[in-house]
Amino acid sequence: MSTITESASVEESAGRVTDLIRRAIVRGEYVPNQRLIEADLSDTFAASRATVRTALLELANEGLVERLPNRGSRVRAISVEEAIEILEVRIGVEGLCAAKTAGSITDAQVDEFARLRERMLDAVTDGDLVEYSRLNQLLDQRVREWSGHATAAEVLGRLHAQSVRHQFKLSSRPQRAKVSVLEHVAIIDAIVARDPDAAERAVRVHLLSVIGALREVA
CATH class of the missing domain: 1.20.120.530 (GntR ligand-binding domain-like)
Known part of the structure; x- marks a missing residue:
């Protein structure tokens, strides 16, 4: 039972961080091509690195974030x-x-x-x-x-x-x-x-x- 509860809590946290980063990108707080450093985002949104990584993967699926091989993530530039x-x-x-x-x-x-x-x-x-x-x-x-x-x-x-x-x-x-x-x-x-x-x-x-x-x- 505790494992299920913990899993739900992790998903909820990742969803919250995803929403916050998405909102910041939309409002221009993170500009196109800006690097998104997991450690910085973890501090900003009071979330674990794993949660931030999950959020960035979701935003990459949405086309808002670009994953760079061995270089982390950045805000995707959309012309x-x-x-x-x-x-x-x-x-x-x-x-x-x-x-x-x-x-x-x-x-x-x-x-x-x-x-x-x-x-x-x-x-x-x-x-x-x-x-x-x-x-x-x-x-x-x-x-x-x-x-x-x-x-x-x-x-x-x-x-x-x-x-x-x-x-x-x-x-x-x-x-x-x-x-x-x-x-x-x-x-x-x-x-x-x-x-x-x-x-x-x-x-x-x-x-x-x-x-x-x-x-x-x-």
């Missing part, structure tokens, strides 16, 4: 061109998830989306772009979870992790946030209206807008 290609793939898969969610959403989930919609608008109005970015990620997560499409959700989780760093930079620009929040509102409105076709179109419009904004930056 704007690659991020755009990822977004093009996401259009189809994310649109599918939005349509599935719209077709099966419950009244309780409608209420949660309504609250999320209000909080996103408030965050942009207040100029709290860090909170707005966090809410964006929460919206993406909910659409994946509630779609009921396990394969699409898994694919999206990995694709989103690779492109979200560029999107985080965009969402930190006040003028871009004012545009994207309306696109997110359109996605939410279509889903809560239980209109799969409209939800899929709204996702397509939003991601094409993101691609356009990335090209302008590039």
Whole structure:
């Protein structure tokens, strides 16, 4: 019994450290090509070297970290061109998830989306772009979870992790946030209206807008 408990505790710890490192990469606290030293990460996140190593392996599987033979790990550099290609793939898969969610959403989930919609608008109005970015990620997560499409959700989780760093930079620009929040509102409105076709179109419009904004930056 204790062995099972210890194993669950190790998995939980590795999951926590994975989330923390992922968040730091997305926010730019660890920059592209920066070396990720296991000993330093162990001190930073109060975790064992083994836990950190497990987290880095998971992030390598997600495409956020690059493992270097005999040299440890570093943050994988994802170019704007690659991020755009990822977004093009996401259009189809994310649109599918939005349509599935719209077709099966419950009244309780409608209420949660309504609250999320209000909080996103408030965050942009207040100029709290860090909170707005966090809410964006929460919206993406909910659409994946509630779609009921396990394969699409898994694919999206990995694709989103690779492109979200560029999107985080965009969402930190006040003028871009004012545009994207309306696109997110359109996605939410279509889903809560239980209109799969409209939800899929709204996702397509939003991601094409993101691609356009990335090209302008590039």
